Amino acid sequence: MGCCFSNDEDKDDDLNDPSRPLINPISDGPSSRPIGSNVVDVAALETQGVDQTEYTDRATQYSHNLSSWCASTQKVRGPPRLPIGVATPHVVLSGQPISLSDIQLITSAAQQAARSLQEIKVRHKEDLVVPFGVP
Amino acid sequence: MMEKSIEKLMDEIMTNPGVNGVVCTDAQGLVVAAQGVGRKSTGGQMTGVLDLARDLHPDVKDEPIVCIESDAGSLLLKSCDGITIGIHKTNS
Numbered sequence: 001m002g003c004c005f006s007n008d009e010d011k012d013d014d015l016n017d018p019s020r021p022l023i024n025p026i027s028d029g030p031s032s033r034p035i036g037s038n039v040v041d042v043a044a045l046e047t048q049g050v051d052q053t054e055y056t057d058r059a060t061q062y063s064h065n066l067s068s069w070c071a072s073t074q075k076v077r078g079p080p081r082l083p084i085g086v087a088t089p090h091v092v093l094s095g096q097p098i099s100l101s102d103i104q105l106i107t108s109a110a111q112q113a114a115r116s117l118q119e120i121k122v123r124h125k126e127d128l129v130v131p132f133g134v135p
Numbered sequence: 136m137m138e139k140s141i142e143k144l145m146d147e148i149m150t151n152p153g154v155n156g157v158v159c160t161d162a163q164g165l166v167v168a169a170q171g172v173g174r175k176s177t178g179g180q181m182t183g184v185l186d187l188a189r190d191l192h193p194d195v196k197d198e199p200i201v202c203i204e205s206d207a208g209s210l211l212l213k214s215c216d217g218i219t220i221g222i223h224k225t226n227s
Contacts, residue, residue, distance in 0.1 A: 085205055086205055092204050098202045102209075102211055102224070105154075105222065106211040106212070107213065108142070110138055110143050110213040110214065110219075111215050113144055113215070113220045114142050114143040114215040114216035114217070117159075117218050120141070
């Protein structure tokens with residue numbers, strides 16, 4: 001006897017179930033089956049030893065695959081945002097920092113831009129909310 | 136139109152020798168106006184670079200001027216009253 005809708009024929013149905021595995025790796029009984037099927041026995045696994053040469057070869061192969069994948073993927077590389085740099089940094093570092101004309105140019109430009117932006121104001125021209133389809 | 140003045144200023148800056156791009160942003164790095172080679176997506180980075188330069192010398196009252204030099208040209212940056220302007224120049 002069991003709970004509702006169960007009888008002794010359940011065993012036969014279980015055996016005839018097509019989804020039932022042919023070989024049950026857990027032979028401790030039905031109570032441990034749900035747990036045992038989700039457990040990987042690490043101690044029983046074969047250890048895969050990697051010698052130094054194979055380790056180096058794999059590292060080289062993985063880094064090569066990664067670099068080739070990064071070079072071909074636009075999403076990872078992305079477009080250059082700011083100027084990339086200079087080929088001869090000693091020439092730039094030994095030169096004059098910024099010319100006086102550039103300082104005057106950027107200073108006057110910033111002041112005029114600030115003045116121009118202060119003049120920009122929101123001018124009320126029409127209602128933002130317009131009744132639509134309302135009689 | 137009031138925004139005509141900033142567009143006119145952009146035109147004037149572009150007439151300077153060697154200038155090939157201008158970007159103007161607000162305090163949050165949002166681009167208000169841009170002309171030439173200046174990429175509009177660099178507005179926030181320009182503002183961030185100037186914020187870092189300001190943090191390096193917190194005692195200095197004057198707004199810093201930053202010049203980023205590269206083989207392609209130079210980029211001059213300066214802020215004034217909350218706005219940031221960047222001027223791209225070719226190597227002359």
